[in-house]
Amino acid sequence: MSPILIAEQVLNGLQFGVMLFLMAAGLTLIFGVMGLINLAHGSLYMVGAFAAAAVAGLTGSFLLALIAALAAAAIAGALVEIVVIRRLYARDHLDQVLATFALILIFSEGTRWIFGSFPLFLDIPGWLSGPVTLPGGIAYPLYRLVLIGAGLAVAAGLGLLISRTRIGIQIRAGENDREMIAALGVDISKLYTIVFALGAALAGLAGALVGAIQSVQVAMGEPVLILAFVVIVIGGIGSIRGALVGALLVGLTDTLGGIFLPELFKLFLDPATATAVGASLASMAIYILMGAVLIWRPTGLFGAPA
């Protein structure tokens, strides 16, 4: 196993991790501020990907497609918040789970209705395709490198937004004491709509960016949603920093586990058995990681102690 292969896999893991972060950040923000568990977050990821594929198909411009993804997901998020979600803040988690599960059914089947069952394709634009050579002679796809950069830039931007801006102050205040900031004259229901739309836009962006390296299809969001839950459980609910660390851990564990576990088992098992055992263990690796974190620290790495 060459160092180049290992470096490539680490980059793949990072790329997967930062995309998970875009999903997990929105989820954890929505939970932290509004106390809402949103299963339909994966649908917003799908909305972003479909909007991007549709606009790219019409105009041929990748940048316009990304803008469309952000706008479509943010608008869908704001609409859903106003029509359904705001009736759920005072309800228990069970009602939230069911209502957002119902939203998944409506979004998924509605998208199938409009776009059909066949996957759409979103092409990587010419100026971002092809490999680049990194120091050490590693040839790596430019687009994936851009994904890592874009994800980290969004993470930094989100950090600045939360810590430095007026809206960030309101978000942090909303996490601590929502009655108090309402009493201080902040329009809390407008703030909630903004936070929900922001989370939705992040999910839509992730959907569009990942849509260019996978196919764009109905129900593409839910596997990512569940991984984002694993990220949040590991990182701690409500913590953006936890989401970033958790996402990178999950991304690296999943990617590296798939490559190295079969190799590891080949040291003491015959190759066929080693590949089978290693592959099935690798598919479980992130959940084992989650279990270990739960035993060690039930509220996650950066979560407030219960």
Add this chain to the structure above:
Amino acid sequence: MSRETILNALLVAGLVALPLGAHLAGEPFTVTLATRAVILALAAVGLNIALGLGGLVSLGHAAFFGVGGYAMGILASHAQSYVPLMEAPFLIEGTKSMPVIWLVAVVASALAALLIGMLSLRTSGVYFIMITLAFGQMLYYFAIGWAPYGGEDGLPIYVRNGFPGLNTLVPIQFYALCLVVLLLALALHAVIARSPFGLALDAARQVPERVRAVGLNPTRLKLAAFTLSGAITGLSGALFADLNRFVSPTMLSWQMSGEIMVLVILGGTGRLFGPVVGAAVFVALDHHLGGLTEFWQVWLGVILLAVVLFARGGLIGLIAGERRTDA
């Protein structure tokens, strides 16, 4: 008698009369639909013990449904190929006998529920929901990668397994068997709800601090409920696999977990017959709306949203009124 008791009696009468009528009218397909509803109701009765009695919002019950299904699939596939499961240190052969398969399904899914419950119950609230969902997904991916038992394609079983004294290939006989199991599970639920264990569990759901103050361990009570709940859902998984003569990772998917939960809520959380009403309505909608439009799940979503937002006691709540708080 309260309105709910009368409603429950009517439901039992309907469960006996409708499929029997369909059988006499020579409509075996309707009997098979009813069997599907009864088996799904059993899965939901299992979840209702965790959710309704224990207040545990588990979004991972497909895991136990699937473990039960795979217990059936593995045993029956070894029996049909005459290859033993293992030869050393002692011989274990496959079987086509339902009672043996049920026992294995119940034990295996109870063990899975015990392990998952032990980890998940270290947390509560929204963490619990996400963790049960994640562990369900873990088993789903494991089954997809499990090549010896079909992997992604699943595992077909050619002939339905047998039950002593019955011909399970006759739809009405298999239906009767499933109905008896469902009624036994409902009776168990009713007994548990009134037992000291059920009362303590109810208290642990509402005020865990007080339960701890009287010297009981709320986590252990919840774990017991979760394990029992998983075992019943596992049994329904074995029956479901026998109905379709097919097991696949779909039984373990998160959508399945969501559906089982929908059955409970549609009928009415914590209501004894909630799962029965939910499953009957779900199967009827699936059949009738599914025949009208390919996209019937959009309408299922709308109905579900309406139930959650406007009819919080589920369908039983609509008919029989709010749940008595002393029940």
